[in-house]
Amino acid sequence: MITRLVKMHFRPDETENFIQLFESVKDKISAMEGCLGVDLLRDINSPDIFFTYSHWDSEKHLNAYRDSELFGITWKNTKSKFAHKAEAWSVEQLVGTLNNILK
DSSP: OEEEEEEEEEOGGGHHHHHHHHHHHHHHHHTSTTEEEEEEEEOSSOTTEEEEEEEESOHHHHHHHHTSHHHHHHHHHHHTTEEEEEEEEEEOOSSOSHHHHHO
């Protein structure tokens, strides 16, 4: 399993539009083959900075989503709202305890 983190900094006048966009596509993203879920996080000190946090069975599944029409349309719409270029990381968990706490 991999986790994908994407940091996005939006223009202040576009934050609510982005939240609405995310709400409209989150279930479609989660329904993509190999997606185990997607969450939207907001920085508590900078309300224009958001993160998507998604879990995927594999990088192959993530790349299939990134090659999809859904991603193409969503990302184009999302990018138009940016104040700064997005940053993204694909990571794998090495050590952790959070899963034990959440069970």
